[in-house]
């Protein structure tokens with residue numbers, strides 16, 4: 001089955017580059033790709049391209065570096081190599097970088113060191129983010145030294161080194177219609193995956209069986225796989241925020257928290273649902289679930305253009321604290337409990353983050369010290385939760401070992417918002433029916 005929507009096309013990639021390059025002035029920008037990482041001895045993790053390079057070029061392969069000026073796009077890539085390609089797969093090479101990926105010029109990546117001084121000379125500003133790729137940093141320092149050494153021959157070296165992140169990540173934080181189509185399709189795949197896993201929420205099943213069901217759908221529907229390590233935590237495991245061991249048995253009466261979303265064409269979905277093992281929310285687990293659901297509703301009510309993630313968090317937090325009082329986990333007046341942060345043992349993360357090519361996407365959260373206003377096209381999550389870990393001494397006995405999170409993916413629209421993951425059930429009756437039917 002083909003993927004449900006196409007990847008970002010070459011026209012949109014070219015348009016992104018044109019906008020990025022128009023902002024470079026008389027500078028030169030370096031955008032490195034990701035490097036392969038060792039998994040064990042001489043085998044590597046499956047390669048995932050750096051999102052910045054992918055955003056600007058679509059180039060999928062390791063060891064690439066893009067160099068931009070206002071009017072030139074140069075790609076350094078692994079050259080064709082029949083022997084290496086026999087082992088590791090085909091490469092577009094220098095020729096493909098030009099013909100398939102629209103570079104004005106391309107060179108083997110081995111030539112980067114020798115060509116860099118020439119690329120940066122007589123440019124006042126070098127756009128480079130130090131600290132991300134140490135090997136490239138060394139090359140940049142080297143190129144600066146070499147260029148400065150030629151001052152007396154009339155060659156000027158850059159006098160400013162500025163990170164390109166602000167400009168690039170601002171672009172990435174507003175999603176285009178094509179990007180939103182991919183994110184909607186990713187949400188649809190994630191829904192199908194959650195459905196497959198929800199059906200397995202029965203006593204005697206194992207967390208990894210649910211994980212396998214999720215991943216089967218992710219890949220079978222053309223996704224790259226999970227956008228982040230899938231979390232499948234039953235009972236007390238649901239109270240560990242980034243629990244990814246996924247090896248325990250599901251027991252009757254537990255809740256199982258599944259935080260899992262597909263990556264499609266380089267875009268993440270990020271979805272959490274908390275399902276009742278056996279198909280019915282009962283007792284204290286039901287009460288905690290209801291409290292989180294109400295907090296999520298309150299957070300959604302706070303979403304409108306120009307609001308902030310902080311305001312959305314505060315709306316959720318107030319409801320969670322009200323819930324904690326009703327659940328008898330806290331006592332006191334709501335404002336006082338908010339002020340003293342008495343809720344922290346049970347709610348220790350924020351209610352949302354930006355979402356896009358990276359699951360915790362790039363983009364500013366604050367501007368001039370103030371929370372950034374959400375504008376149309378920006379995507380983020382809404383993910384309140386309550387966690388009563390067994391090793392948290394403040395967890396009341398009647399709630400101990402219960403963890404709930406409910407997470408949706410949202411885009412701000414001109415007149416409100418769109419919940420990309422709305423079709424994944426979360427109301428109590430709807431979830432119970434999902435598991436049952």
Ligand code: GLY
Nearest residue numbers: 228259270383407
């Ligand atoms: N799945 C990671 C998160 O929800 O932020």
Ligand code: MN
Nearest residue numbers: 270381383407
């Ligand atoms: Mn999230």
Ligand code: MN
Nearest residue numbers: 259270271407
């Ligand atoms: Mn998540």
